[in-house]
Amino acid sequence: MKGKGIGENNLINVIKDSKRISIFNLENPTIFEDYYLFTHSGVSKRSLSLNSENRAKLAVDTRVRWSKQQTAKKRVKRDLRLQDSDPKWPSMWYLNRGNGLDMNVIPAWLEGITGKGAVVTILDDGLEKDHPDLVQNYDPLASYDVNSHDSDPSPRYDMIDSNRHGTRCAGEVAATSNNSVCALGVAHGAQVGGVRMLDGDVTDAVEARSLSLNPQHIDIYSASWGPDDDGKTVDGPGELATRAFIEGVTKGRNGKGSIFVWASGNGGRDHDNCNCDGYTNSIYSLSISSATEHGHVPWYSEACSSTLASTYSSGAVGERQVVTTDLRYSCTSSHTGTSASAPLAAGICALALEANPNLTWRDMQHIVVRTARPENLIAPDWQTNGVGRNVSHSFGYGLMDAYAMVQLSRNWITVPEQHKCEITAPHVQRPIPAKSVVVLQLQVKECEGVEVLEHVQAKLTIYSQRRGDLNIQLTSPMGTRVTLLAHRAHDTSRVGFSHWPFMSVHSWGETPFGTWQLEIHNDGRLLANVTAWDLTLYGTATPPAADLKQETVHQPSIVDIYPEEIDDNSIQDASANSLKFGAEVKKDTSGCLKTNGQLCLDTLYVLLIYTISSLIFIFDLYLNIRIKSCHIKRSIIEFHNVNRSYNLYCIHSTTNQNKENSDNNFHRDTRKNKCKVTRHIFKDVFLNRTFRDFLGKVGNLKVFLRIMYHNVREWLHRLNTLRLVVLFCDISTFYIFFKLKCSILCMLPSYSEVSN
Structure with a gap:
């Protein structure tokens, strides 16, 4: 309601004094200048009907210039939800799981990034160009049949559909979205073509012609093939194919360079190594490995130092596989291997190219390195390199993150000359x-x-x-x-x-x-x-300019609602990329270990000592009971063969002294007619005087040595020689608690500041 030149205090007085508008209560004094919000105690807050009587009372009041009854409106949060009519969309777990367990493409799609303007070609055994889920995005300028020397890349059909591979890879990249057919591609707005070159003799010339097809039009070449993954082959591109690689990165895309995405290989079962594959081993290719649904290294994966990053693919029995188009206009949920990983990576690169078409082939590799996520990927060889990035032979720098790549690409400054x-x-x-x-x-x-x-x-x-x-x-x-x-x-x-x-x-x-x-x-x-x-x-x-920025890039958590910051593998905040799965850290940057080794916990050694000590302690308890029990039985065994009443004596076999009811170690059980060990093992062995005194005086070396001396004397006097092994348990326990005390000191803020 707008008042006619009425001040706030005057308006309140008017409300109190005027019978005509005293029915209203002032809820919020001011919305804008001279605009006020009033509520009526007799009208339901959720009422959607107009109240004519009260509106009339306001209308006849000369001090009210304008009034309008407020009604509740429906407003929906713009969170990240995607509705798609493709029947296989719910099964595309590698794109829609959220919580950091997919490749983070949905936020890019919701910002309108679908790969528009990018052109991807699949170098393989052909492409079913009229497949209903591919025909809309099919690009004839990115297609050719090198085997038959014509412009039609359609595969050769046979009884076992042996040439389905290329069609499957193409669907992962650019299957049409929301057309109620099969699934959708990572870059469903991109153009896709196919080169039929694997359905015949693959020569150096065939590879060169395929790799150099229309390089000013095609942005990304995706290849899911290579030399035999039999664990004994060492092979790579010939002279012509090598020339095609060099021509592509120097002249392709008007000088920005063609982007070659390559599957790292499926020779894991035969212990093959992708560094023996000259295609994935090339500096010109973006080598991609696989991760299973649960983040493990697949059984087929080849580990090598040339792998740059990973995408999801198939795994063990019970783990889901990749959904895509299939031969004969069909759909499949069983695409597998690194063959499925490379096209997913090519699609993600297409999204980055839409965000910034000026990216060079080296820019793309830099962006992948900085944005790949090592979290949730489990491998035994994770390490931190010299600049704080996490990297593995099995996964490279981690799982490709589409949205992070898009965000980083938008303002990317081309890297300096190589x-x-x-x-x-x-x-x-x-x-x-x-x-x-x-x-x-x-x-x-x-x-x-x-x-x-x-x-x-x-x-x-x-x-x-x-x-x-x-x-x-x-x-x-x-x-x-x-x-x-x-x-x-x-x-x-x-x-x-x-x-x-x-x-x-x-x-x-x-x-x-x-x-x-x-x-x-x-x-x-x-x-x-x-x-x-x-x-x-x-x-x-x-x-590169990305490494010169002064501000720290904070690693956000990946949830269904994605923040604006980029989740990356940046050198600006190495601590944010710390691993949760037993990573081997080559270069430590923590404050505690900068104190020249003083009062700091050597985790691996302490765990080893603790394990050994625990085993010895358990053995000690077992040995203590067995020795005492054995000695007691030997001392009374002569009576068991006599069928008459007898006097039972509990005699310690070492000292040969009568301990009948006189020592807290043994007592006679007259009901069962046998001797029993009554020593409280835990209290006497683990919580003995030495241990309690040590906790109170751990910092005093003199007291520590005196306690140890008396402890050894007491044990030697009271126990047989087999018990000497338990000294190791006590000594190790002292060491562990000493180290734990130091570790706690290291974690205190004041100590960390002094140490640094």
Whole structure:
């Protein structure tokens, strides 16, 4: 209600004095200047009907210029919900679970980011271009049949649908949304094409033609194939395909570079290593591995240091698989392997390209490294690299996060120019005898143009009688240790490696300067020999703009309602990326461990001591009872063979003294006619005087030594020699409580401030 020049106090007086409007109560004095809100005690708050009588009373009052009865309106919270008519949408667990358990695409979709303008092509065995869930997004300019040399990429049909692979991969990227058919793609607004190139002889020329198809139109090439994942093959692109990679990243997309997304391989069962695959091992490809529904390493996954990130895919029996389009216009819920992971990654990259079409191929890799999430992925080899990022051989930098990539892409500043420097290790000729290791070191004092690392290649020439017996480790100057090659049980080749480039992305962001250490383990029974080692370092002369920002990026929790901040693997807040699944931390940044080792808890050692002590303590209790019981039985056994009444004496076998009802250790049970141990084991052994005194005087070394001396004397006097082993239990227990006390001190704020 608007008043006619009435002040607030005057209006209140008018309400009290005027009979005509005294029926109203002033609820909120002012909405705007001269606008007031009144309530009527006789009208229901939830009334939606107009009250004509009261409106008339206000209308005839000359002091009221305008009035309107307020009614309740329906308002809906704009939380992140997605309704989709595609029948398989509820089964797409890897996109719709929320709570940090999916790839976070829904927030990007709700902001209108669906991959519009991006073009993805699937290099595979063909594409069913007229599939009802693909036809709307099909792009003929991104398609070709290299096997039959025509523009139609349709697959060859047979009885077993052996050429369904490409159609399945395409549906993951760009299946149409909300058309009541099958499912929807990660980038359902993008254009998708297919290249039929695997349904025939795959030559170097076939690969080169596929990788170089229409590079000014196609943004992303997705490949879910490679050399045989049999655990014994070492192979990569030939000369023509290598040229296609280089031409693509230098000239494709008008100089911004084609983006090659590659599946890391399915040779896990055969202990294959994707560093023996020259396609995933290339610096030009974005190598993608898989994670199961429950965040585990899949049985088929290959672990290697060239994997950049992961997406969800199939797992063990009982874990769900990937939903997508299938051959013969159908739909499937059983797409599997890293073949399903690479297209999901390609779709996520398409979302980032819509947010920023100017991203280069290297920008995309930088964004993936910074936004991938290690949380909820369980692997035994997580470590923190030299700049605080979490990385694993099985998952790379973690699970790809679509929304975080979109957010970071929007204001992304192109990374500085890539530089390359090669350092050759002198005097490398070294034999590697059976069951031995050779350690080589290389000092890097200058590396022109490379101050901040991206990719690292160790090019090795090794002759081996059995190649699969080799295990190769590389440690960077900042302490990041990677496995360039793990054992391959099926690899019996005598060829070895000839200048093979083992690649690592684990040192991303580190400095190249210092000592690089190479360890070559020969765990077999045959001779090996290393003859050459070249270190090729790729990086930039200055840090990317994303690393120069001064503000700290706080890691938000992933819930159904997503915050504005970006959930990332940023070096700005390494503590936010700490792992929950037993990660190996290579570089500690906590305040407590900066105190030169004084009064700090060595967790691993204490847990080991505690476990051993607990086992010994349990054994001590068991031994205590068994020894006493055994001695007692031996002292009275002669009476058990006599059928007459007898006097039962409880005699300690060591001292041979009569303890009948005179010692708290033994007593005679006349009802059962046997001796019993009455010592309170827990009270006497664990909570003995030594332990209680130690808790009160842990800081006094003199008291501690005196207590220990008297304790040992007492135990030697009272117990037989077998009980000496229990001393280890007491000593270890003292050590543990001493360490725990120190650990508690370290956690106190005042102590941490002093320590730092």
